[in-house]
Amino acid sequence: MSLFGRSKNQALGIDIGSAVVKVLEMSAVRGGYRADRCALEPLPRNAVVEHGISDLKATSEAVHRAVSNSRSARRNAVVAVSQTHVVSRTITLPAGLTDREMEEQVMIEATQQIPYPLDEINLDYRIIGGARSGSDDEVMITACRKEIVEDYIAVMELAGLRAVIVDVGLFAMERSFDFVAATLGESLEGRAIALMDFGDVSTRLDLFLDGTVIYSRDQNFGGRILTENIRSRYGVDYREAEALKRTGDLPQNYEEDLLGPFRQAMAREAARGVEFCLSARNGLEQVDALLICGGCCQIPGVAPLIEAQVGVPTLVADLFAPGSGIRGSKLVQRYAPSMVKAVGLAVRGTG
Numbered sequence: 084m085s086l087f088g089r090s091k092n093q094a095l096g097i098d099i100g101s102a103v104v105k106v107l108e109m110s111a112v113r114g115g116y117r118a119d120r121c122a123l124e125p126l127p128r129n130a131v132v133e134h135g136i137s138d139l140k141a142t143s144e145a146v147h148r149a150v151s152n153s154r155s156a157r158r159n160a161v162v163a164v165s166q167t168h169v170v171s172r173t174i175t176l177p178a179g180l181t182d183r184e185m186e187e188q189v190m191i192e193a194t195q196q197i198p199y200p201l202d203e204i205n206l207d208y209r210i211i212g213g214a215r216s217g218s219d220d221e222v223m224i225t226a227c228r229k230e231i232v233e234d235y236i237a238v239m240e241l242a243g244l245r246a247v248i249v250d251v252g253l254f255a256m257e258r259s260f261d262f263v264a265a266t267l268g269e270s271l272e273g274r275a276i277a278l279m280d281f282g283d284v285s286t287r288l289d290l291f292l293d294g295t296v297i298y299s300r301d302q303n304f305g306g307r308i309l310t311e312n313i314r315s316r317y318g319v320d321y322r323e324a325e326a327l328k329r330t331g332d333l334p335q336n337y338e339e340d341l342l343g344p345f346r347q348a349m350a351r352e353a354a355r356g357v358e359f360c361l362s363a364r365n366g367l368e369q370v371d372a373l374l375i376c377g378g379c380c381q382i383p384g385v386a387p388l389i390e391a392q393v394g395v396p397t398l399v400a401d402l403f404a405p406g407s408g409i410r411g412s413k414l415v416q417r418y419a420p421s422m423v424k425a426v427g428l429a430v431r432g433t434g
Contacts, residue, residue: 094159094247096429097146098255098422099238101131102283102307102325103378104142106149107415107425108157111433115408118415118429121422124149128321134165136234143241150242159247160239161428166253166299168231172196172224173211180220189224197226205232205249225251248431253289253296255427256280259402260291262426263374266404274371277360278400279353280423281377283307288356290370298365304352306379309345316341329378346385350392357393369395376400380420402426 098105108120124145130138174192176185189208193201204226212221232249239246260278264271276291284305290298306328313333314324327333357370373395375386380399390397401419403411415422 092159092247092432093157093434094161094429094432095150095153095155095157095244096425096427096432097149097160097162097239097244098425098428099131099136099142099146099162099235100126100282101134101285101305102126103421104145104149105418105421105425106146106153106155107422107429108153108155109409109426109429109433112410115410116430116433118403118409118411118422118426120153120155120412121415121418121425122149122151122153123418123421124152125322125325134167135231136238139234139237139241143238146238146242146244150244157432158244159432160244161248161250161432162235162239162246163250163252163255163424163428164227164231164235166251167301168227169251169253170197170199170226174222174224175219176222178218178220185220185222189222193224193226196224199226199228203229205229227251248428250428250431252424253299255424256289257291257294257296258427258430259400259423260289261294262402262407262409263400263423264291264294265408266401266406267372267398268406275367275369276372276374277357277370277395278374278376278423279356281305281349281352281375281379283378286352286356286377288360290360290365290367292367298360298363300356300359300363302352302356304348306377308348309341309379312341312345313337342382346382346388349379349382349385350389353389353397354393357395371395373397374400376420376423378421 096107104124106122109116109118126145127141130141136142176188206226208222208224210220211223236246279288282305284307286302286304288300289296310324310328386397386399399420400423403409403416403419
């Protein structure tokens, strides 16, 4: 299959993170979309390592449980490989080429631009600029090693599902950003908006300008730090510490001794990320707003704390807020900060 298969079948968006599998079902309705079913299922530690699946069996079992808990009847899935495993190149081709001519030119360019043999990769392309009947076309070639893609396909098969689309995480985030931007109630033309995703082992900052990512950076910081602190302080195993972190069913000193310092660390990481972004010679003098997402962003009071530290208006990304065009059930809305990438995947499975 190609890296980005196309299917008219309805499918689930399945976001396989380093600690949690997130499943989301969306449907197209008049005026937008509806998100009714979702589920989150924790992954065993080290089932996913460095953005790659290291334990197919454990990961597939978590996916199976998540789909079952979501009560979705769909058996097709849209999944995404991490941007860290993807090579992208932009080329220019003459306008007016037929689809077959363009494909032939892309394959010729790929042999020069992609640092892997073509028989070892899944490759796809899309036009990102120009006009087929006017100026030259700007074409983005995207490639990923076959073994990475095949791991995701295998996990879906073991879970009783079929991967109809294998996407790229960055493209899913770009898709979701459009929904978040629509909730802000004002034009973002010419404005630099940072989206920071606080994950389990890493935090990713993507800087958007006019809806397109112009800068990205991964930082070695995530919610697992808090989990490990809970495990160490209270003498519980990793799985129990993760569950206690989510429920908050911990002694009174947890807020002062562990949660408060972790919130402060989140704020420092956000400031560090924005500082690196502005020093990257991208021609920007400021970031106009910071949107945060990920499970850590459900910690009360974290957005105002980050705003005070960074000095930039900061909001928790909510894809189900008024204006987004997505109506989410109460259950889906509860997990909104964690569902950003899942939305970008699930929208491709709306048929």
